Amino acid sequence: MTGPVFYPWSAQEEIDPVRVAGGAGSWFWDEQGNRWLDLHAQMGNLHLGHQHPALVAALREQAGRMCTIAPSFAVDVRDEAARAIVEVAPGDLETVLFTTGGAEAVEHAVRMARVVTGRPKVLAAYRSYHGATAGALALTGDPRRWPVDTASGGAVHFTGPYPYRSEFHAENAAQEGERALEHLRRLVGYEGPDTIAAILVEPVVGSNGVLVPPDGYLAGVRRLCDEHGILLIADEVMTGFGRCGRWFAGDLWDVVPDLMTFAKGVNSGYVPVGGVLLSRAVAAHFAHRRYPGGLTYSGHPLACASIVAALRVLREENLVDRAAALGRDVVGPALAELAERHPVVGDVRGVGLAWAVELVRDRATREPLAPYAAPGTLAPEMAAVLAACKRQGVWPLAAGNRLHLFPPLTITAEELTAGIAGIDRALTEVSE
Ligand code: PMP
Numbered sequence: 001m002t003g004p005v006f007y008p009w010s011a012q013e014e015i016d017p018v019r020v021a022g023g024a025g026s027w028f029w030d031e032q033g034n035r036w037l038d039l040h041a042q043m044g045n046l047h048l049g050h051q052h053p054a055l056v057a058a059l060r061e062q063a064g065r066m067c068t069i070a071p072s073f074a075v076d077v078r079d080e081a082a083r084a085i086v087e088v089a090p091g092d093l094e095t096v097l098f099t100t101g102g103a104e105a106v107e108h109a110v111r112m113a114r115v116v117t118g119r120p121k122v123l124a125a126y127r128s129y130h131g132a133t134a135g136a137l138a139l140t141g142d143p144r145r146w147p148v149d150t151a152s153g154g155a156v157h158f159t160g161p162y163p164y165r166s167e168f169h170a171e172n173a174a175q176e177g178e179r180a181l182e183h184l185r186r187l188v189g190y191e192g193p194d195t196i197a198a199i200l201v202e203p204v205v206g207s208n209g210v211l212v213p214p215d216g217y218l219a220g221v222r223r224l225c226d227e228h229g230i231l232l233i234a235d236e237v238m239t240g241f242g243r244c245g246r247w248f249a250g251d252l253w254d255v256v257p258d259l260m261t262f263a264k265g266v267n268s269g270y271v272p273v274g275g276v277l278l279s280r281a282v283a284a285h286f287a288h289r290r291y292p293g294g295l296t297y298s299g300h301p302l303a304c305a306s307i308v309a310a311l312r313v314l315r316e317e318n319l320v321d322r323a324a325a326l327g328r329d330v331v332g333p334a335l336a337e338l339a340e341r342h343p344v345v346g347d348v349r350g351v352g353l354a355w356a357v358e359l360v361r362d363r364a365t366r367e368p369l370a371p372y373a374a375p376g377t378l379a380p381e382m383a384a385v386l387a388a389c390k391r392q393g394v395w396p397l398a399a400g401n402r403l404h405l406f407p408p409l410t411i412t413a414e415e416l417t418a419g420i421a422g423i424d425r426a427l428t429e430v431s432e
Pocket of ligand 1: 129263
């Protein structure tokens with residue numbers, strides 16, 4: 001189907017998107033009345049679910065007062081949004097640069113790190129995702145995502161920990177973490193520590209597999225940075241604002257970066273927005289220097305009003321602690337049972353409300369169920385699994401050989417249990 005809208009990812013002729021008619025809470029539906037439990041949360045975005053009344057009301061109210069104002073003017077709602085973010089941010093991350101999404105936030109964080117350190121190189125992890133603009137895609141550690149125009153320019157990539165498919169031949173998670181750190185330490189040495197501006201990490205890898213690092217890994221990366229005056233950039237676009245059961249995934253190990261990127265959950269994605277949190281030292285660097293980084297829509301009033309409202313709901317409804325409890329008490333046990341019943345499940349892993357179910361042909365060899373297909377597309381085996389899920393009324397996010405569960409944080413325990421039961425039936429259906 002070709003039409004006036006250019007859809008990213010697939011060839012335009014192959015596109016036949018589901019035409020969504022509406023959504024409410026954890027559900028969305030099409031024009032034919034098919035309804036799906038949204039375990040996809042629109043790319044891990046809708047922390048407060050579809051059409052949350054507090055967000056809709058805040059947007060209406062702000063639209064009635066002021067729709068837009070350039071970023072060079074001060075406006076109360078922007079200060080309020082920044083204050084609300086700083087209040088939940090760890091350590092001395094006290095200043096916010098607003099962008100219009102995650103990729104721009106990553107590009108700004110990297111630019112700032114280069115400006116602050118005066119060094120050129122940035123190290124980023126294989127199996128990371130940092131966005132689809134030229135710079136962010138080059139930082140993204142996934143060669144299969146690199147079209148010819150960005151072929152890895154601008155970043156040196158390292159291998160992070162992935163116990164299930166250890167490239168370090170580690171026998172357990174702790175050893176994987178140690179060996180991954182040793183690998184990074186060596187790479188820093190080869191590259192020359194005083195040429196490296198920043199190490200960029202997703203504290204928990206999101207889109208590339210929900211990889212929770214072994215304890216000690218992230219703190220080790222922080223120490224390595226400190227030893228060499230390298231800035232640590234944490235990309236919390238996917239993991240921030242409660243997704244991993246803490247306000248930020250780095251909080252799981254009490255690691256505070258120098259720069260932190262965010263987007264998605266900050267306002268549940270109701271208006272495009274993202275940003276960078278700067279440590280006191282990084283912000284101080286710009287006290288007497290210009291930073292050419294203006295974007296027409298930085299700190300857009302509608303975005304800021306939705307941030308203030310979203311963070312208020314996350315706090316008042318205690319949704320961050322709730323995400324931790326739901327992951328621990330509901331999703332973890334239900335997926336462990338699922339894995340016992342279905343040999344096609346090689347691994348289940350996650351924290352808070354970020355989970356992956358990794359599908360394999362053979363548990364012993366861990367051969368993936370499907371070879372990796374181009375981003376946004378699925379190999380036929382995985383397309384069949386996703387189609388079966390959809391027939392069961394559940395829409396997880398399928399990527400590579402994995403089903404990802406990134407539900408709204410407002411989801412109920414009953415919905416989660418029913419959703420995982422739907423995936424269970426879908427796996428039975430495809431195995432028959
Ligand atoms: N960083 C991470 C960790 C992400 O998960 C994403 C989006 N999935 C991005 C950056 C890019 O964000 P955006 O799509 O808003 O540009």
